[in-house]
Amino acid sequence: MPLFHLAMYYEQGSGEVPPDLDQIMAEVDALNDDLRDAGAWVTAAGFEPAPQARVVTALPDGAETTDGPYLATAEHQGGFWLIHARSMGDAIIWAERASRALRLPVEVRACAPEKES
Template structure:
């Protein structure tokens, strides 16, 4: 079955206060449980802020590896987390994405198919 990544875009800056974030996280736990119960959920993860990233770039012209701190692209938002799901088709994946967008509103969700020939087996 095809896999899709549901990426969660969030604005740069501090996370929301606990009184705002806690109900969202409870709703997210309910959605994740539903994904698991329906066999769609593969795995998910939250990411540390972009300032913790290290970018590696290999320059073929002079055979140098360039290492920089922080995100490669400057922007006003970043991927804060993701969920990988299995879905019969794009419409089904988009429905899970819509539910995630509703749960995490006003954050945006990107739904993107994973290339099937590069699948990594996941035990679980």
């Protein structure tokens, strides 16, 4: 079954926490349970704020590490789900539930199929 990446983004500069965070997390937990029950769950994770990221660039004689984030933008990825879905349409249905739970937009991208060996 195809894999899809569902990503949530939000403005991370302010450090503000939504006043209804407990309700949001309860809705996300319910979504995660439903993904598992449907056999769609692969994995999910939330990220530390983007300003805590490090950017690593390979150089001919080693690597350079700089403070992140890599992209100079206010909005950064805050977490993701990796799910199984029969189609982009089915993945969008899960993403809509995620967007409602998070009160944020959710980006859906199909994962490239694995190459057969």
